[in-house]
Amino acid sequence: MLTIVGILRAADQKSLVLLDELVASTDPVEGVALAGALLRRLRDRAGLTVATTHFGALKAFASKEAGFVNASFDFDLDTLRPSYHLAQGVPGRSLGIQIAAQLGLPAELVAEAKGLLDQTQIQADELLSELEHQRRKLAQELLDARQERERVRAMSEEYRERLTRMEAEEREFKKTVKARIREELAKARNEVRKALAGLTQAKTPKAVEQVRKQVAVVEQQIEERLPVEGTSEGAMPDLGSLKEGDRVLVLPFRQAAMLLSAPNPNLGEKAPVRVQMGALKLSVEAGALRELPKDLKPKKMPVQTWRKSREKEPEPAILPPAETNSLDLRGQRAHEVESQVDHFLDESCRKRLPNVFVIHGHGTGALRQVVREYLATSPYVRSSRPGEPEEGGDGVTMVVLNDMG
Structure with missing residues (x-):
């Protein structure tokens, strides 16, 4: 105490x-x-x-x-x-x-x-x-x-990581497929360009018809490689009724494809199936397939037609360079200009311009070489030459256009 x-x-x-x-x-x-x-x-x-x-x-x-x-x-x-x-x-x-x-x-x-x-x-x-x-x-x-919450948190994190990986793999896969499709389209367009250029050199109706058939075949190949567009995406097909050779829509790419193998109905939407889109073959899940709706049609590749140039047709009067008949490509990369030149030539032919000027500059010469090589195979071009000093010299190419009426 x-x-x-x-x-x-x-x-x-x-x-x-x-x-x-x-x-x-x-x-x-x-x-x-x-x-x-x-x-x-x-x-x-x-x-x-x-x-x-x-x-x-x-x-x-x-x-x-x-x-x-x-x-x-x-x-x-x-x-x-x-x-x-x-x-x-x-x-x-x-x-x-x-x-x-x-x-x-x-x-x-x-x-x-x-x-x-x-x-x-x-x-x-x-x-x-x-x-x-x-x-x-x-x-x-x-x-x-607390233990259950930790377990759920760990599972949630695992699934989140798996989903992130799957999304990354899907993006990479789509990127690869699109690159392949672009490559095939570029080849097909080049074939069309060469075939159409052959029309200007065809001497007989039979030769003309043969070239036109060749163009039609390449057009069909291009259509098969292009995405389809429409107002609806269609319903998922009955997996049990699908068979090899059926045509379906591959939803992630919105492209028509042909079945190379029928899916196993017992596996449901996860069933693997082989399809072919143009020349590209790949595996997808059955859940990505849709019926081809009636309102979905392949995009059409516009193909220009023109009259065969007459060998003795007089040279048209050459217009001087102006904003309305010139395309300035300076500062652009060589591999990016073909589509611009093609569009410019197409529009100029529609306007019935006798000639145009493509400005590529001097630089290293790479852009000039790509432009002139492309012009040499273009069906829009009757002839081309380097620019005169007053037109811009060798930094410009003057193009005489075909009459595409």
């Missing part, structure tokens, strides 16, 4: 006071009353006070008094050892009789001891036991919930 008196005198807001089994050596009734008064004083003076007790009345005091919180350590009755897990808000139970029974005290003595307990104490212990059971159950459920 002298120690406690000294603590009361010295305690201030910076003090941590630790009391083990407070007033345990005195009468329990008076001890509880005295302990309550001491704890109130320390609550008001000390920074923090931690006190242990086995007195049930003191536990009840702490649960009702402001500024106090009950706490207890879990105790394993099987091993007779504390778990050292602190449970705040739950007062500890008195386990003296249970521990005595576990240590081998005769059962009749254990029963007699329980009979001597105050009924209120028994009810309090039973209530504490039930509260402890519920607390442990909730703690386990909370642990399970």
Whole structure:
């Protein structure tokens, strides 16, 4: 008690006071009353006070008094050892009789001891036991919930990564397919250009007809490589009715394709199937296939027609360079200009211009070479030459156009 008196005198807001089994050596009734008064004083003076007790009345005091919180350590009755897990808000139970029974005290003595307990104490212990059971159950459920949340988070992250990889692979696949299609279209257009250029050199109707048939074949090849367009995408076909040779729409590319193998209906939309789009063969999932709707038709490649140039037709009067008959390609890359030149020549022929000027500049000569090689095979061109000094010299190519009427 002298120690406690000294603590009361010295305690201030910076003090941590630790009391083990407070007033345990005195009468329990008076001890509880005295302990309550001491704890109130320390609550008001000390920074923090931690006190242990086995007195049930003191536990009840702490649960009702402001500024106090009950706490207890879990105790394993099987091993007779504390778990050292602190449970705040739950007062500890008195386990003296249970521990005595576990240590081998005769059962009749254990029963007699329980009979001597105050009924209120028994009810309090039973209530504490039930509260402890519920607390442990909730703690386990909370642990399970946290583990499940972590598992779901990990799965979500895994699926997100897989989806990202699949989207990247799909983009790369589409990029590769589109590059292949562009390459094939470029070859097909070049074949058309050469075939049409042959019309100007055809000497007999039979030769003309042969060239026109060649153009028709290449046109069909181009159409098969082009995406289809329309107002609807069609319904997914009946997988069980699909067979090799059927024509379908491959939705990701919006292109018509021919089936090279029938899908397995048992695998549903995930069934792999081989298709051919033009000269390109690839595998897709059955879920990407659609019926070819009636309102979806292949895009048409415009093919220009013209009259055969007469060998002895007089040269037209040459117009001087002007904004309306000139195409300036300076600053552009060589591989990007063919489509611009082709469009410019087509528009100029429609306007019935006798000649035009393509400005490519001097530079390294790469752009000039590409332009002049292209003009040499173009069906729009009757002849071409480097520009005169007053027209821009070798940085310009003057083009005499065919009469495309």
